[in-house]
Amino acid sequence: MAMAMEACFAHLVERWTDQVVVTSAGNASEMWWKLTGETERVFYLEASMSLASLFAAGIAYGIPRANVWAFSGDGAFLMNPGMLTVERRLGLPNLTHFLVDNGVYGATFEVGMSDAGETDYAALARACGLRNVFRFGTLADLRDGMDEVERVNGEAFAVLEVEPLGGALPDPPMDGPECKFRFGRYLERTYGVRIFDARV
Amino acid sequence: MAGPDREIAAAIAERVAGAGIELVASLPDGWIAALIEEFEADARFDHIPVNREESAVGLCSGAFFGGRGSLALMGASGLMTCIYAITKINYTYMVPMTIFITMRGRLGDRAKFHVSNGLYLEPVMQSIDLPYTVIDRRDGLDEIGRAVAHSRTISRPVVVGFTRDLLYGESG
Numbered sequence: 001m002a003m004a005m006e007a008c009f010a011h012l013v014e015r016w017t018d019q020v021v022v023t024s025a026g027n028a029s030e031m032w033w034k035l036t037g038e039t040e041r042v043f044y045l046e047a048s049m050s051l052a053s054l055f056a057a058g059i060a061y062g063i064p065r066a067n068v069w070a071f072s073g074d075g076a077f078l079m080n081p082g083m084l085t086v087e088r089r090l091g092l093p094n095l096t097h098f099l100v101d102n103g104v105y106g107a108t109f110e111v112g113m114s115d116a117g118e119t120d121y122a123a124l125a126r127a128c129g130l131r132n133v134f135r136f137g138t139l140a141d142l143r144d145g146m147d148e149v150e151r152v153n154g155e156a157f158a159v160l161e162v163e164p165l166g167g168a169l170p171d172p173p174m175d176g177p178e179c180k181f182r183f184g185r186y187l188e189r190t191y192g193v194r195i196f197d198a199r200v
Numbered sequence: 201m202a203g204p205d206r207e208i209a210a211a212i213a214e215r216v217a218g219a220g221i222e223l224v225a226s227l228p229d230g231w232i233a234a235l236i237e238e239f240e241a242d243a244r245f246d247h248i249p250v251n252r253e254e255s256a257v258g259l260c261s262g263a264f265f266g267g268r269g270s271l272a273l274m275g276a277s278g279l280m281t282c283i284y285a286i287t288k289i290n291y292t293y294m295v296p297m298t299i300f301i302t303m304r305g306r307l308g309d310r311a312k313f314h315v316s317n318g319l320y321l322e323p324v325m326q327s328i329d330l331p332y333t334v335i336d337r338r339d340g341l342d343e344i345g346r347a348v349a350h351s352r353t354i355s356r357p358v359v360v361g362f363t364r365d366l367l368y369g370e371s372g
Contacts, residue, residue: 022262043265048289051258054250055289058259061223061246062266082251086259089248176293184265193267198220198352 001137005102005162009035011142012069012098015150019067019096020059020187024052026107028071028100030169040186044172044179047107050080053097057087060095063191070097075105075113077121084128084157093154102164110164125157134158204234205369208338212362213238213245215344220269221298222246225256229275231302231367236273253278257285261295269348272297276304276317279359280324286357287328296351296358303334303361325359332359337371 009031016036023029025047032042045052056070077083077099087097103117104110122135132152136142136159149158174182184195212235216224224239224247226232239247250256256272263270274282279301290297304311305318325332331350333343344360351358365371 045289046292048258049254049284051254051261051285051289054255054258055262058223058262058264058268058270059266060262061259062263062268080252080255083255083258086248086250086255180293180295187265187267195265195267198267198269 002102002161002163003137003139003142005031005100005165006035007139008136008142008160008162011139011146015146016069019069020056022052022056022059022068022070024048024071024073024076024100026073026075026105027102027165027169028073029172031165032071033172034169039172039174040182042172043183044174046171048076050076050083052076053095054083054086056097057090057092057095059187060092061090063187063193064094066187066191067094068092068096070095072097072099073106074099074101074103074119074121075107078113078115078119081124081128084125084130087155087157088129091155096149096156096158099157099159101159101161104164106165107168109168110166121159122157125159130155130157132156135161137161202368204231204367206234206238208367208369209234209238211338211341212344213242215341216271217242217244219298219345219348221271221348222268223248223260223263223270224273225250225259225270226273227251227253227256227275227278229278229302229304231304231362231364232273232275232300235300235367239273253282254285257282257289257297260297261289261293264295264297270297271300273300275302276314276321276361280317280321283324283328286330290357291328294355296355298348298351299357299359301359301361302367303336303363306363308364330357330359332361334361334363336363336366338366340366
């Protein structure tokens with residue numbers, strides 16, 4: 001069972017309120033950009049090869065009152081599944097990690113992955129000790145389950161089983177520094193943190 | 201054989217705290233074992249052991265946007281595995297970060313398997329224009345604060361490398 005990726009993300013966008021979002025390379029960034037056009041509350045972390053969720057964890061650690069959503073692609077995730085042990089260790093109550101499971105490398109013409117799409121990521125997360133693990137294979141499941149994801153909102157890990165997109169979408173049209181300053185200024189303005197003029 | 205010097209580790213931690221660092225993400229190298237224990241025990245720091253060095257790059261880069269000073273602590277070999285993460289995240293997005301490493305492969309290193317680091321560590325850092333400073337004496341520890349500040353100035357990572365002689369308390 002798998003959802004259409006656009007329908008899945010559209011539902012998350014509908015539920016998107018004040019969360020800060022970090023997207024990973026390829027389809028997740030492209031789809032979030034297509035559906036929202038957002039340039040401030042989203043950090044489009046392109047091509048980090050597995051580091052989107054830990055980047056998001058750093059934000060969640062620094063700003064405990066910010067709720068942070070992180071999106072990983074399954075291709076990136078498989079490069080560094082041990083990230084889950086760090087997320088467990090951090091135990092951040094304000095971080096939700098969505099794993100976009102489409103079984104292909106969406107950023108590279110949907111070339112197949114080493115596991116042929118057979119990995120049970122939810123089981124992997126549980127084995128790493130994460131307590132709040134979810135797996136959504138249909139839009140109905142996602143609609144029913146997101147209340148619980150948001151309620152626990154603590155080291156939450158949710159697998160989104162989606163179909164391959166079937167093609168690439170336009171990338172967010174921002175270079176790195178523009179993304180950095182738009183996102184950082186938003187955090188400074190919204191949460192009162194000092195980022196760019198900090199003494200550190 | 202005596203291990204890494206705890207007094208030196210404490211002196212390094214003191215400089216790190218003075219530079220405004222709160223989060224330390226680490227993966228061990230034998231030379232920094234005492235330093236890791238120091239960060240773990242010191243209430244001024246949140247010490248997070250990570251699964252691989254790239255994870256420290258991701259976590260510390262995010263912590264910058266959380267307004268928190270952070271440090272990625274690793275061995276020389278760990279830094280060698282982080283080149284992609286550093287160039288992709290920290291260079292592309294201009295995110296500052298402080299990285300501590302061991303200067304493996306230099307005179308005094310008795311581990312044969314670190315010969316490659318002796319040959320290539322510094323040339324690799326130079327090849328990507330990654331600023332670094334090497335501290336080999338206790339009276340050089342003030343470089344730590346300067347390195348942290350320099351990273352913020354240039355909006356890029358700065359590396360501080362420690363020699364075995366320093367970390368084992370065998371330097372001046």
